[in-house]
Structure formats: C-alpha cells, structure tokens
Amino acid sequence: MLRRLLAAVAALLVVAAMAAGAAWHYADSYLHAAGPLQQRAVIVLPRGGHVGTLAQRLAAAGAIEHPWLFETLARLTGRDRGLKAGEYAIEPGMSPLDVLALVASGKVLLHPIVVPEGLTVQEVYALLRESDVLAGELPPPPPEGSLLPETYLVPRDEPRAKLVERMQAAMRKTLDELWTQRRQGLGLRTPEEALTLASIIEKETAKPEEYGLVAAVFYNRLEKGMKLQTDPTVIYALSQGRGPLGRELTRADLEVDSPYNTYRVEGLPPGPIANPGKAALEAALDPAPVDYLYFVASGDGGHVFARTLEEHNRNVARWRKLKSQNGSG
Template sequence: MSTDKADPPVKRRRWVLPAAAFLLLLLALAGGGAWYGWQRYTGPGPLAADSQLVIARGSGVQAIARQLAGAGVVRSPYDLMLAAKLRESAQRLKAGEYAFTAGMSVQSVLDLLESGKTVVRRVTVPEGLTSRQILVLLEGEPGLAGTVDPVPADGTLLPETYHYSWGDSRAEIVARMQEAMRKALAELWPGRAAGLPVTTPEQAVTLASIIEKETAVASERPRVAGVFANRLRLGMKLQSDPTIIYALTGGKGPLDRPLTRADWKLDSPYNTYVADGLPPGPIANPGLASLKATLNPEAHKFLYFVADGSGGHAFAETLEAHNRNVAAWRKIRDEQGETAAQ
C-alpha cells in the first residue's frame, strides 16, 4: 500500500493565492498600459496653436514622426511611429502642406496624413498685367516650384484666382491660365454682337487688352469698347496711351515717367497714335469683363474720352466737346497738384 499522501488543502491554497494575485497584477498592469496607450493615441496633443507644416516628398514615417514631434504636434516621435505601425499606415502617409489644429490627437494626425487633404493655397492674378508681370507674381508665390520658359504671349493668360497646393509647378498654373483663356474665348465668341470691327478672337483679345488698360471702372468698359469700335469703323486711329507705354517698355512693366510729345511720335506698330487700326497683338492679359465688353460694346456715337477726375471718364461725340472735357480735366489735375504740394 502506497504511503504517498496528498498535500493538505491549506497548503494548496497558500500556493494558489499568490499566483492568482500575481496574474491579477499582470492583467492590471496590461490594462493600465493599454488604457495609457489609448489615451496617448486619442487624447489631446501638445500643439498650443494651429500650425501649418510641409511634409517633404519621400519622407518616411520616422522622419515624419521626428518632424511633428519637433514642431510640437505630437509629444514623442515614438507615439506616432507605434500608432502608424499598429494601424499599418506607414505606407499611406502622403507628402504636402498640412494644417494641424491645436490639441490634435495622434489618431487625428494620422487620419489627416493618410487623407492627403493638404492646404489649398490661391493666387489672384489681376486683370491688365502683361505675361512677364504675371510670371514675376508667380515667382513670389510661396509653395510653387520651377520656372516658366519661354514667356507666354501676352493675351494668352486669363486673369483669375487660381488654387494650388504646395509643390505644384508654376508651369502648371500658367497652363491652366492658358486653358482658361481658350475656354473663355470659345464660350464668348459665338455670342458676339453683329457688325464688330474685329473679325477674329485674336483681334478681340488685342482690343480687350487696350480697353482693360484704359479704364479700371467696370461699368465703363462697354462704353470705352464702343468708342474704339466707332473709331475702327471710321478708320480713325485709336490713339491709346497704354499702347505707347507697351511699345516703350516691351511689356516688362509700367513706365516710370509721364508720356511726352516725343513718345506720341514713336515709330512702333504698337503706337496707335501713329499706326492705323489695332496693334500687332495684345498689350496685356485682359479679364472676362473686358472681353465681354469688346464683343458686346455699348452702341453710341462717342469718339473721344478723357479722365474726369473722379476715376472715370468724360465722353464726347465731337472734337470740340472733347477739347472742353480735356480743358476741364487739366484744371482738375492742376488743382489736385497744387493741393498735393500744399
């Protein structure tokens, strides 16, 4: 008969109780760690104020994590690296410029980087700039890359507001401006008024560029267009000062002095005081309003206009009436000069 005896129940309980307590401790620690990790993942981040950062192309998850930690978007690069590994998003993070909001969580940061919803920038190109001036404007626009060569012909770019993202090329913006001008002409040309003195879309753009430079008052553009249409029909010279300025500067920018009598005699096909009809091409890039005015000018008998001192112009049907308007403008100009001198 065996002499082995089972352990007393009390002795077994002494062994089981410490083991159970240790297991509970491990579970508590694991639960606490999971809770802490979840808080680090979903809780508010350290960023105190909204901030924009550019994530460079080719950046890996480690580089991105260090950049965001250095900028105070996340507390530690390891928070973002571990979270990216667990959600298997390391290969889905996209480059670009992002807007990070104050207190953004690691979870929200990764959601944003995976979405590719980068900051949308915009550049507004004013009407009446030459293509060279537009390229200078784009050169100073942050976030755009590359250069544009050759310089696009004047009159081929439509001034508007264009949206872009960090890293887009200037050439791409210019191509969009060219396409916008082609599209605008294709839509406007069929609806032109009958009997216009311009016979091609290119001529329309040339005349529109002159109208654009002659007045900044939108309501006046159809009336100015009517004046030039009347002159062209009668075979009169356009006599537009902006065409002389373009001839003198080559479209590089504004003239840094007033025009002189010698300038009006300049031998250039762009000088409409000397040359008949339209100049060889546009002197600027006109906007939609000037294009519309050119193709649907106001019907009237005006042949002349001059500044009226209020930002607009005084119009006249006869040279005699025009000379009176000129005299009135010179008086206003002289008075304004005296007031400025005082």
Template sequence: MRRALRLVGALVLLAAALLGGAAFFVWRAVTAPGPLAEPAQVVIPRGGTETIAAVLRERGVIRDARLFALAAYLTRGEGPLRAAEFLFPAGASIREVLGVLREGRPVLRRLTIPEGLTARQIAALIERTEGLTGDLPPFPEGAVLPETYAFAFGDTRASVLRRAIAAMDQALAEAWAQRAPNLPLASPREALILASIIERETGVAAERGLVAGVFVNRLRRNMPLQSDPTVAYAVGQGMPLDRPLTRADLERDHPFNTYRNRGLPPGPIASPGREALRAAVRPEATDFLYFVADGTGGHAFARTLEEHNRNVARWRALTR
C-alpha cells in the first residue's frame, strides 16, 4: 500500500513538473519578441481566433498561429479580440499583440476635404476613400465644411458625411453671429452662397476680404456680380471646366450666370472654408468695384471701369 502511494505521489510530481515545464515553455514563447521588424497597421477582420491568427501570421506580426490561438484561449478571461485596424509595435510579443487586440485604440485614418470643391467632387472623394463603407447619401451643394476628418476603418461614408454637414452648420452659424452690420445679405444661406463665390474667385488668403468687399459693393449698388466661377459652375454642371470660358458661356441664359442676372445666384457653387465664410460676413471696407487676375496668382483691384479696363489690358498682354 505504501509503495502504491509512493508511486502515485511520484506520478503526481512528474505530472506537475511536466505541466510546469510546459507552462514555462508556453509563457516564454508567448512573451518572446515577435517577428515584426517595424510597426505595422493591420486590419483585423470579424471572425474567430483562427481567422485573426491567420491574418496576423500573413502580415508577419506573429510566427505561430497555433501558439497565438492557444494563448488567446488561455487568456480569454481578459476580454474578447476586437475587429478593427490596429497599430502593432515592432517586435511585439504574442502577449503584447493580444493586449493591442483587447485594449488598444483603433488606428484613425484621415480624410481631407479641400476648400472650394463642389458637391460632386466631394462625393467622388468620399466614395474613393479607402476604409470607409456603405453608400453615400446625396447632399446639397455647399453643405459640407472643408476640413480634415478622422475615421476608423469600417466607419460608414454616411457617418463621415453627417459630421461634415454638422461642422458646416456650426461654422456658418458662428460666422453669421459675428456678421458686420448693414450687410446686403438676408440670411445665413445668402452668406454661404457669397462665401462659395469668394472661395472660387481667389486662393490668396489676403485677398478674400477685398474680393468680398467688391461683391458687397456691387450688391449694394444692384450691379451684376459678373463672377466667372458662377458661369463655370453652370456650364460644367458642378464639375470643373477643362477650358476657358467663352463669350457664348457668358451670354448663356442660366440662373447661375451672374453676368446676365443681378444679385446672388440661387445656391452655392462650392463648399467654402471657414476663412471664406468670415470674409463674406465681415468684408473689407473698400470702394473697389472690379478686379481681374494680375498674372502673379492674385488680382488687381479697381474703383472705376476705366481703371479696370487698363488692368484687363495688362492681363491680356501677359497671357498672349
């Protein structure tokens, strides 16, 4: 009997030693540095542990998919493995990889919408942005604020669009609240329309207030705005023209043709940025009524038609 007890005890000790050795081996393997030579962003798909392990193995984050699956099972009490895009540090051990999958923050991608794009251009930009999912709802011209928006892989296009529209609503409300007195603008929408024209007229930050001042002066005098970008918008149907405007374009009967129609066009012609919005509601006080390109990327401003015609002649000489 004593011999039997001693044998059982010996077997128990041997089993414990084997288990302890195996546990030590597993722990050592799980905490050893991984194969990543440099940090890597990896999209982790929805699925079971085997699917995740296969992706990590393929991307070189781990060496042994079976060891990863075993470690995930043994530590399952620490939480589920999440599907998202994660950044894994160089040399990350399996233990560290599991920590990233359970507790790490997903990688944030960025979508930049430049100032002055039309709704059709913005829609095309959002549609081709990698990492976004789902259909893009239609949205009106000028509804989106040009800015950089962060998103996680798998976010919907609709969610990014909602944020961009909310940002424009807020920016326009803030600008309208700070408007100068006695503007010839009846509503925030009219300010948005004017800002879109200013945005398309000049890319020079220092000129926005002057351009706004010219258009405000013309509105006060009931003069046609005669803005080329409004005509280009009409001719291009919301997309950029690949040619100069012609006289026939300027004479075309269209609601957005500000050569034929006085006042503001019926809607925005692009999405203006914050600075163009500010310029529209706080234009520079000036008596300029005209401007034309000066050949340097900016514009020459004039108070009289005679002075403007001289500036036009200089511009035409430069373009010959």
C-alpha cells in the first residue's frame, strides 16, 4: 500500500515537473519569438506607467499577442522593473524580450529639429514655438547670432529652454574652436566680430561655395577703408530681426539711420544680423585668397564677382537687363 502510494506521488511529481518544464519552455519560446508586428510602430510609456500599461499599448499597436502573458512573464522574470517612460520605436519582428530590453534601456525615439542657417533669433524662436515635439516655454531671447543652426535630435517633450541652451553651447564651442584655427593677420579683434561677419556672409549668399569669396570681398573692402554696403544689414535694421522684409530695398532704405546700415557706417555693424552656420564661420576666419571688391547677383542663385568698379558696373547692368527681361524689374 505504502509502496503504491509512493509510486503514485512520484508519478505525480514527474508529471508536475514535465508540466512545469513544458510551461517554462512555452514561456521561454514566447519571450524569444519574433513578434507579429509588420511595420514600425511608435508607442509611449507615460510617466507612472507600469508593465501592464506597456503590455496594453504594445497589444493595441499589434506588437505583441497575449498582453496578459507578456505582463505575467515580465513580472516573473523581474523584467518589469526599471522600465523608463518615453516614446519608443518598435521595429517589425522584435520579440517581447527585445521590447522589454528597449524600454528598460531608455533609448527613446529621437526627433529631428531642423534649424536652417541664416535665421534670426526671432525666426528660430518661431520655429521652436511651432514644434509639436518640444514642450515648455521659451526662455528670454539670447543675443543675436548665439544659436548654432543644425539638425538637433531630441526626445518628445524636450523642454524648449533646454534645446536653446544646447544651441547656445554648440555655437560657443564651434566659434571657440574655429577662432583658435583662424588665419592670422585678418584684422578681426574678437570672436564676436567673426560671428558678425559670418552672419553677413550667410545672408549674402545661399551657395556655400561662395562663402569664401564673399568673405574675401568684405575683408578687402575693410582693408581699403571702404564701406561694406551690404543689403542684409539694412534689411536687419528695418525689420529688427523679425524676418524677411517682403519687398525690395529702396534708395530711401539705404539712408536709414541705424548702426546696422553699412551703407552709412564704416566697418562691421555692432553685432550679428542672423545665426550663421559652421561653413559661414569657417569662411569668415579663412577667406578665399582673391582680390575681389564687388559682387552682384548672377541670376542663377549665385553671384558674379569683380575687382574693379568698372567691371562691377558692367555686371550690374547685365543683372538689371536680365531682371527686366524676366519682368521682375
């Protein structure tokens, strides 16, 4: 009798062990198996969310099957701890273990915030204000020219103030590095003067291959005691950095009483007129070795450069004729 009872107990234990083994094998297979997701999905684990929240959102996105099993196994294996709130990109075929590892890593989805070269601080602030990725209020506007234009990768709900600080730090770092590498004998006294010149270069041409040539023109004019006579500084004086003027400059505009009007004042204006990019800063500190003194639009988005006033006048006449033929002047 006792022997039969022991045999029965042993049999039950074997069955239980087999069942437990089968259950664990199934659970392990589930955790490692590729998920059903066919296309990339984005899910958000909110602050205060737990593994149950994650399971429901993954199931709703089609990234897992059996959310209750996902939650249960995550808890049993201790993988429910250390999950980090944020926005995550779930790729096709990711297993439940892959997903748990991703959310525990905190490698949230990053969004590009593109800040083009040549915008004023007011224009950059308008861009940041309109972004639906960023959160929070903007800080008081920093000095003109202090924000480095580039593409910044940020997580959703990145504070706007934090991104502004990052842009300022990037400009300081870039300007400091380029200033130490500047060509000697340029006549610039401070990095701030280089920043001012770079901002004018940035606004004068949209073609990076012309940056060095435009920089050379301004250096050559400064060296000869000539006024810079650059339209973007007048536009800045008239618009106060709000953005494009929306019309062509008039002769009366060139007489505006402003320290930024380089048709009236000598040398550089008192500060930048926009936020220049790295390429314009490099040109301001290493201009092309040419003796041009003038340039005018060529009609194809670029410019024609000249060494003498006579040559420049011919280029201007061609430009005006081209504008007239195109009905724009």
